[in-house]
C-alpha cells in the first residue's frame with residue numbers, strides 16, 4: 001500500500017547541505033503497521049513529511065497504492081494526500097473554529113467522500129458522542145487527539161501517517177488513544193506508518209524500522225525485536 005524507494009533529502013545549512021535521509025526504502029502493506037524509530041534528529045518527521053507529500057525529496061519515489069506521490073507539484077500532492085492519506089500529528093492540528101463534528105468530517109468533505117454512517121460509528125467508538133458540539137479548546141488533550149484520529153480515518157484512507165501521536169499525552173491516556181487508533185486502523189484495513197520515540201508504543205505495532213545516520217539501521221532493528 002505504501003512503497004518508499006531510496007528516498008534522499010538534504011537541507012541547506014550555513015555549513016553546506018546536511019543530508020537527513022540517504023536512500024531510505026520501506027514498504028507497508030494494507031492492514032500492516034510499521035513503527036519508525038530512531039534518535040531525535042534521525043529524520044523520522046522528515047520521512048513522514050515526504051511520504052505525505054508536504055515536501056519533495058531530492059531523490060527517490062513514494063507510492064501510495066498505485067499512485068505516485070513524488071513527481072507531482074504541490075497541488076497534485078495535496079490532491080493525492082486528501083484522497084488517500086490520513087495524518088495524526090503530535091500537536092492535534094484541529095481547526096479551532098470548527099466543532100468536533102465538523103472537524104471529524106473535514107477531510108472527508110474536502111474529498112467529497114463523507115460517509116455519515118462510518119463517521120457516526122467513529123464518533124461512538126472514539127467516545128466523542130457527547131462532545132460533537134464542542135470546539136477544540138473545550139477538549140482535553142486526549143479528547144483532541146481522539147478527534148484527530150477520527151478525522152484521519154473518516155475518509156477511510158489507504159494510509160495513515162502518525163508522528164508521535166501520543167507524545168503530548170500522559171501515559172494512561174496515551175495507552176487508551178493508541179489502543180483506539182490501532183483498533184480502528186485494523187477495522188479500516190489501511191496501512192499505518194508511525195514515528196515514535198517510545199519503545200512501548202513501537203512494540204504494539206507489527207514491525208519496527210530504526211533510522212540512523214540517514215539510513216535504515218538493520219542491527220538496531222534486530223535489537224528492537
Ligand SMILES: Nc1ncnc2c1ncn2[C@@H]1O[C@H](COP(=O)(O)OP(=O)(O)OP(=O)(O)O)[C@@H](O)[C@H]1O
Pocket residue numbers: 011012020038039040041042043044045046047197
Ligand atoms: N526545514 C528544515 N531545514 C533545515 N534542517 C531541517 C529542517 N527540517 C528538519 N531539519 C533537520 O533535519 C534533521 C532531522 O529532523 P527530523 O525532524 O526529521 O528528525 P526526527 O527524527 O523526527 O526528530 P525528533 O524525534 O526530535 O522529532 C534534524 O537535524 C533537523 O534539524
